[in-house]
Amino acid sequence: MSSTPPIIPREKLDFDLKGDIPKYWFGGDPFKTRFFDAMSTLFPEGERFFISCVRDYRDQVTDPTLLQEIKDFIRQEGQHGIVHGQYNDRLQAQGIPVDKLEGGLKFLFDKVARKYAPKAQTLAETAATEHLTAIMAHSFFVSKDMMEGADPRIRAMFAWHAMEEIEHKSVAFDVMQKVAKVGYLRRVFALLAVTLGFNLYTFFVTLYMLHLDKLSVWERTTTIAKGIWWLYKPGGLYLAAVKDYVQYFKPGFHPWMMGEMKLYQHWRQAFDTTGNPIEAGERMYAALG
Numbered sequence: 077m078s079s080t081p082p083i084i085p086r087e088k089l090d091f092d093l094k095g096d097i098p099k100y101w102f103g104g105d106p107f108k109t110r111f112f113d114a115m116s117t118l119f120p121e122g123e124r125f126f127i128s129c130v131r132d133y134r135d136q137v138t139d140p141t142l143l144q145e146i147k148d149f150i151r152q153e154g155q156h157g158i159v160h161g162q163y164n165d166r167l168q169a170q171g172i173p174v175d176k177l178e179g180g181l182k183f184l185f186d187k188v189a190r191k192y193a194p195k196a197q198t199l200a201e202t203a204a205t206e207h208l209t210a211i212m213a214h215s216f217f218v219s220k221d222m223m224e225g226a227d228p229r230i231r232a233m234f235a236w237h238a239m240e241e242i243e244h245k246s247v248a249f250d251v252m253q254k255v256a257k258v259g260y261l262r263r264v265f266a267l268l269a270v271t272l273g274f275n276l277y278t279f280f281v282t283l284y285m286l287h288l289d290k291l292s293v294w295e296r297t298t299t300i301a302k303g304i305w306w307l308y309k310p311g312g313l314y315l316a317a318v319k320d321y322v323q324y325f326k327p328g329f330h331p332w333m334m335g336e337m338k339l340y341q342h343w344r345q346a347f348d349t350t351g352n353p354i355e356a357g358e359r360m361y362a363a364l365g
């Protein structure tokens with residue numbers, strides 16, 4: 077697969093997360109903001125879990141290309157965890173108990189999943205989640221409307237994360253198929269399980285954050301109703317991703333069958349020439365039709 081982009085770890089990126097970013101950074105919309113905030117609280121612990129589940133099989137990998145990809149995947153996910161950790165510090169300062177949410181996730185990942193589930197299962201869950209992050213990367217940046225009104229710094233942070241999710245999207249999958257030899261049923265059931273878990277977590281944590289924000293009942297009802305429509309309307313965030321989502325059920329599926337995302341090369345060129353991740357995010361966003 078020579079046409080696939082390389083996995084490039086990018087370190088010490090500055091998204092000015094300590095800057096004057098408004099609390100409701102997504103166009104002043106509490107639901108959209110808190111939906112992305114809820115997702116962000118999942119990342120640092122989630123990415124540590126993915127790294128551990130891929131590492132479980134690293135000693136059995138003999139292909140030098142895959143070994144290098146695993147190394148770069150780990151470095152990228154490590155950086156995602158660090159940057160989302162900085163982002164989550166903002167949320168903690170706003171009164172969101174991110175430490176408690178992360179404590180719950182850590183317990184679930186380390187003391188339940190990694191302790192009781194077979195390693196093939198947790199790797200299948202990792203590969204499935206990587207499918208979800210790759211298709212979300214596509215749908216967040218499929219058109220200009222999707223991220224319209226977002227603060228450029230945070231939009232750029234999600235753009236960088238999205239690009240790297242595309243670059244490393246096949247690593248966990250290849251380890252699962254070639255090394256752990258996970259069968260079709262475990263693969264697809266893992267996707268169904270993580271889809272349910274991801275949706276329940278992000279939805280209920282979004283509601284919890286809106287509750288902590290002390291919006292009036294009326295404000296909360298209207299923002300949630302509008303938010304659900306934004307997620308599920310035709311052409312909305314979720315429906316835009318359904319076509320890609322179901323590809324995973326094809327018996328011969330491979331993540332690179334879906335290609336790289338629109339404007340990936342544009343982002344990469346902007347990043348390589350400016351070295352500035354905010355500028356790269358903005359240039360890519362400006363180029364979206």
Ligand SMILES: [Fe+2]
Binds near residue numbers: 123153241
């Ligand atoms: Fe990531």
Ligand SMILES: [Fe+2]
Binds near residue numbers: 153241
């Ligand atoms: Fe990833």
